[in-house]
Amino acid sequence: MTELKLVVFDVDGTLVDSQADILGAMSFAFDQVGLKLPDRDTVLGIVGLSLDVAFARLVPDASVSIRNKLVDAYKGSYRRGRVEKGTSLPSPLYPGARDALKHLSGVDEIFLGVATGKSRRGLNKFFEGHGLEGVFQTQQVSDHHPSKPHPSMLLTALEEVGVEAGSAVMVGDTSFDMDMAKAAGMAAIGVSWGYHKASALTSADIVIDEFHDLRDVLVDMWS
Structure with missing residues (x-):
């Protein structure tokens, strides 16, 4: 057998x-809460983690409320990107x-x-x-x-x-x-x-x- x-x-x-999509959504999310976006390598270094854990690593000093807003803004931006550009082309x-x-x-x-x-x-x-x-x-x-x-x-x-x-x-x-x-x-x-x-x-x-x-x-x- x-x-x-x-x-x-x-x-x-x-x-x-998918780095273009990820970096774009991250940039939008940080802009929405008025925080400076970490450098590219730092952002890509958390890819693969769940978003709540990822943002806890990226902005460990931010409040839970701010990190939740980052998660929501990231998801919203990522979804809009898929609708506007499709999936296979940008990623x-x-x-x-x-x-x-x-x-x-x-x-x-x-x-x-x-x-x-x-x-x-x-x-x-x-x-x-x-x-x-x-x-x-x-x-x-x-x-x-x-x-x-x-x-x-x-x-x-x-x-x-x-x-x-x-x-x-x-x-x-x-x-x-x-x-x-x-x-x-x-x-x-x-x-x-x-x-x-x-x-x-x-x-x-x-x-x-x-x-x-x-x-x-x-x-x-x-x-």
């Missing part, structure tokens, strides 16, 4: 380059992402999943914009879980598809993704093209530079 496998992907910074898939997903989804014993700081609504819009509906058998979003790196998303994904942690891997671009994988007992593959530097992915089992490399890495891991 063939052993079932699970490959879970982060979204922003791993599958899709393109990284080179090789679609081909990698197509290949893996064609392997009978492999389940695909996502674990993202996006909301359910945001993830649905991402799927619609890129024609990825039905690709992922398990979908974990920030609405129902503690923020990364808490392992809740991955533990739920494993339970939903009935795969053991030793037969699963997380693919992501941030230290939050890598630490989450380790907390869940899963292997961790970092990607170098995202929002955290490759040197920050210290919990990764391996870091890849191209989606093309993912297939061989998975074969090596599971051989």
Whole structure:
């Protein structure tokens, strides 16, 4: 009997380059509450965290009320951007992402999943914009879980598809993704093209530079 496998992907910074949308929404949110926007690297450094946790890190001295206003303003700006510009154009898939997903989804014993700081609504819009509906058998979003790196998303994904942690891997671009994988007992593959530097992915089992490399890495891991 063939052993079932699970490959879970982060979204922003791993599958899709959404930094323009993120930075635009952040700029709007900080402007709305009269605070100075942190520098680009600092903002991108919190991508992947749930918004409440992200703003707590960006403005630790701000009141809960101000941070809540930032969350609301960010969400509103991000939604308006999707309506005005669509999804696929401003947030393109990284080179090789679609081909990698197509290949893996064609392997009978492999389940695909996502674990993202996006909301359910945001993830649905991402799927619609890129024609990825039905690709992922398990979908974990920030609405129902503690923020990364808490392992809740991955533990739920494993339970939903009935795969053991030793037969699963997380693919992501941030230290939050890598630490989450380790907390869940899963292997961790970092990607170098995202929002955290490759040197920050210290919990990764391996870091890849191209989606093309993912297939061989998975074969090596599971051989």
